[in-house]
Amino acid sequence: MKVLITGITGFAGSHLADYALARGGVQVFGTARWRSPSQNIEQIVDKITVIDADLRDASSVDSLVVDIKPDWIFHLAAQSYVVSSWKVPSETITTNIVGTVNVFEAVRRAKYSPRMLVACSSEEYGFVKPEEIPITEENALRPLSPYGVSKVGQDLLSYQYFKSYGTDVVRTRAFNHTGPRRGRVFVCSDFAIQIVEAQNGLRPYVSVGNVDAVRDFADVRDVVRAYWLALEKGEAGEVYNICTGKGYSIREVLAKLMAVSGADVEVRQDPKRLRPSDVPLLIGDNAKFSGRTGWHPEIPFEQTLSDIFDYWRQRI
Ligand code: GDD
Numbered sequence: 142m143k144v145l146i147t148g149i150t151g152f153a154g155s156h157l158a159d160y161a162l163a164r165g166g167v168q169v170f171g172t173a174r175w176r177s178p179s180q181n182i183e184q185i186v187d188k189i190t191v192i193d194a195d196l197r198d199a200s201s202v203d204s205l206v207v208d209i210k211p212d213w214i215f216h217l218a219a220q221s222y223v224v225s226s227w228k229v230p231s232e233t234i235t236t237n238i239v240g241t242v243n244v245f246e247a248v249r250r251a252k253y254s255p256r257m258l259v260a261c262s263s264e265e266y267g268f269v270k271p272e273e274i275p276i277t278e279e280n281a282l283r284p285l286s287p288y289g290v291s292k293v294g295q296d297l298l299s300y301q302y303f304k305s306y307g308t309d310v311v312r313t314r315a316f317n318h319t320g321p322r323r324g325r326v327f328v329c330s331d332f333a334i335q336i337v338e339a340q341n342g343l344r345p346y347v348s349v350g351n352v353d354a355v356r357d358f359a360d361v362r363d364v365v366r367a368y369w370l371a372l373e374k375g376e377a378g379e380v381y382n383i384c385t386g387k388g389y390s391i392r393e394v395l396a397k398l399m400a401v402s403g404a405d406v407e408v409r410q411d412p413k414r415l416r417p418s419d420v421p422l423l424i425g426d427n428a429k430f431s432g433r434t435g436w437h438p439e440i441p442f443e444q445t446l447s448d449i450f451d452y453w454r455q456r457i
Contacts, residue, residue: 350391
């Protein structure tokens, strides 16, 4: 079986490639933007085929789909950092929405029907009322960032392609996921790096933004297993939350990372780290996905944080 992962050098993409190879019996192909850093795939680079492609360029997507004819496509490539989406809103919308259209159109023009997963996001729920917790797939979508809007666009395009053309697409709304290789700008990596730097005498305190926000964190290795199951067992046209059902405030996440590190570093809020609007509360209900696939998260959050801390300690 041939599997194509868009964004294979990224965080989730590289873990998904590891998972696919470990299962065996699959040929793994992936797209990466020209000159994107490849350290996340260096352990598997001789076992996969990486194609330079910019998904905003329809013709390059067309040719790679025709050349590979993948049986499954995991569409993970995206501008995934919420903060950047305020700085470069049109680029976020173009990469995420036009990039998704180009993948769908390439498949349609190739006149065949691979199974596809489009990685959507809990950021689509945006402003969630406390009485709506835990969030089900039926919840209203009230995105609070251009990134959230772009993910609503990907999500609804997937629905529309399924309805218009019968495209065999499953939508997943992953809540926060983290683990080793998580980009430096995301909260768990950002805090872990700062703590290690403080322990090494490289900075006097840890800077934080809004620590009142609550997020539902899953381990990326559980999430990529969920992505696989979504294509093995998910129903075309449907949308599934991928989450643990447990929420932690960012303040609690920082305290847990401090405990893992054994450090007690001073913490200061930096107003520059506050967002124009931050999603206050995201805790999901995974009953629909678990009922369909039998998936449950397996890796405890404390283990994930400890792995993140070790990852950065080895690199700083
Ligand atoms: N990055 C960062 N740095 N976040 C901070 C900080 C800080 O210093 N201080 C507080 N936070 C808060 C943010 O305001 C946010 O509420 C939370 O920590 C998590 O921030 P991120 O790790 O940047 O993730 P996100 O929740 O905005 O988005 C992630 O999850 C989405 C799924 O809900 C990303 O992975 C998205 O790509 C993903 O779709």
